[in-house]
Amino acid sequence: MLLHEASPERIQKAVKAVGRIYDFYMIVEKGRPLSAEQMERMVLRFFEARQFGNSQLGWTAVSRNTAIDDYRYVMEFTDFAAGNFGHTPINPLELKLVSDLGIKEQQLLNSKMAIKKTWDKNYHLQPTTQEAQGIVATRKSKMPRKKNKKNRRPKHFPPDRVLDIIRATPSIRDKLYLLLLFFGGLRKSEPFHLFVTDIRIIDGSAVVRLADPEEGKYDWEEKFAGKQSGSRLQFLKQRYDLGPRSKLSVEHPLHAGWKGMVYENDRNEVTMQWLVPAIGEYFAHLHKEYMQQHRNHVKDDHPYYFINTRDDDSFGTPLKMSNMDKSFYRSAKRIGLRANQYGVNPHGARHFFGYFCATHLRLKIELTQVLMRHAYLSSTEVYYHLGIEVARRELEAGQKLLADSIPSFCQSMKKFANRG
Known part of the structure; x- marks a missing residue:
């Protein structure tokens, strides 16, 4: 990161991510020896602990995108350790032909190249790169993806x-x-x-x-x-x-x-x-x-x-x-x-x-994970959808509780709203 002139903020986040994976490994995983396959599964558990929180470490839940950033910082660190100290990378990079990639991956690569052309002063050297020769470096196992910020309709049957x-x-x-x-x-x-x-x-x-x-x-x-x-x-x-x-x-x-x-x-x-x-x-x-x-x-x-x-x-x-x-x-x-x-x-x-587990039974996502027989909470998250009608009922119940417990505050709010 230092060689590539990463921002101080990004370096600080990366250092914290490496510290967190160390804490997770020593406290939650008990510092036990792990094979390459076990290491990969351990980092996925680390990712879920960041996203959903962990009581052993006192971690509170963070957004999925923040958890993915930590996951990727850990990947970069293990790549560095592998290249400089001969350690085993958790999710190694491997070279692939662009033609072997899926259609979506090829489209994403092309769009990145088009954007890079607009800002990279050294883009004229692009023909000499591996990408120009149809070779790209990809992770051996799939990386968690950040959520699309666009609104998505639920996938469940009506x-x-x-x-x-x-x-x-x-x-x-x-x-x-x-x-x-x-x-x-x-x-x-x-x-x-x-x-x-x-x-x-x-x-x-x-x-x-x-x-x-x-x-x-x-x-x-x-x-x-x-x-x-x-x-x-x-x-x-x-x-x-x-x-x-x-x-x-x-x-x-x-x-x-x-x-x-x-x-x-x-x-x-x-x-x-x-x-x-x-x-x-x-x-x-x-x-x-x-x-x-x-x-x-x-x-x-x-x-x-x-x-x-x-x-x-x-x-x-x-x-x-x-x-x-x-x-x-x-x-x-x-x-x-x-x-x-x-x-x-x-x-x-x-x-x-x-959807039924979340909206009607109001089960915690961890219990829903067991019922759906998932190995990882991140898999359950795709299905765990709380209906807007439940959120509305909870809001109304909260408002009623507020009105019953501190009516003077509610009256003050009404006067303030009327005055506005």
Whole structure:
């Protein structure tokens, strides 16, 4: 920074950021030895501690942009330490061809070059640089991005139409799918990995188990070999000679992605929590009908819960994601919603889950993080949206409390306003 004539203010901020990461490492992380991968995750936790605060260090929450500035100062410091002292950089720079960048990244680079041309007196030397030769230095892992200051509309499905779209869905199977998305917070691909045995009815409510489709532990029984225990990948191979749907190519019609989640035990699984207990009971009721009418009549060719229910040769085969996408948009159309409307898509249901946690249940973002099975608070922040109507009610309640507790102050304010 000194060599590049950084401003004193920027140098001061960078020094403070390095001091903070040291405090975080020594106090929160206990100064334990870390691998390069663990270091990268530690710095992401540092970023979240800056953004949301940390009681151990007495840090209060700061804006996301301030937290990102600290994160980047730490990156620059580790680059310096790596170049001068042989240390391992946390998020190393690597050279890439401009042609290998995404369209947005290329557009951003071009706009930067256009702006640089207007102020850089040495721009005539640009042809000799790596950038001019089509080579740029980028971080190995994605950097957190600053928020766009433009107003953004919420991404969640319209809250007042959630029950409408479920009612408008004629298929019991498709209703079950929607309940998992809207009130269980599942990503749209996750239900396609559920086995029949992952759904249990306990005390009249459905208990849904989510497990890693490859590494999740599974116990089963073979006719002659008896009780077996292993991973889901091993179970699928041994029993059905199948592979997990996450391992299929993206072009395969039965492919279903798996983004990963925070598991609650060493079996790499977690129990889904219902937003509203009554929905768990409703799901249990529909589940019994679905099993009796459809799933119980399927021969043992695969373990998947969601199947084709059409009365033809496809009956009983694992359901494709494209089928459920079509069903979703057909139901949306029935209640007067269009696919190009904001939030009207299957992933808008997961955004509704986060919105409901913040606006209606008034849960803290840390608890919402657990319910949405996120590893990082910054991931939950994308979904955690407080409705303006709640802010308005809180303001009105605060104003009433103020009027009740110090009426003389309110009267003075009224007189001041009238005089103005």
